[in-house]
Amino acid sequence: MFVTKKDLSEMLFKYINRTINLRALVDWAEEMIKEADFEEGSFDLIRNILARIGLADVREFGLTWDDCYDFLHKLGYDIKVELLEV
Numbered sequence: 001m002f003v004t005k006k007d008l009s010e011m012l013f014k015y016i017n018r019t020i021n022l023r024a025l026v027d028w029a030e031e032m033i034k035e036a037d038f039e040e041g042s043f044d045l046i047r048n049i050l051a052r053i054g055l056a057d058v059r060e061f062g063l064t065w066d067d068c069y070d071f072l073h074k075l076g077y078d079i080k081v082e083l084l085e086v
Helices: 005-016 022-035 043-054 065-074
Strands: none
Touching: 005 022, 005 043, 005 065, 022 043, 043 065
């Protein structure tokens, strides 16, 4: 397996949009830490974000909106939130 900044961003985006839950995101991050290689030139960034996500199921760490925003910004993305009436 190989993880890029784009892969990590897509998983965070899925979590933010509730396509996956926290448990699925944490499980994926833990698996990637154990098994995957990381995009060249971004090894430390990807590893650090995955490690932090891997702890998100521990109450003391959690995963806030600000965490996700900061991670995505570090990965090269800006976030725009839209409010849609349902």
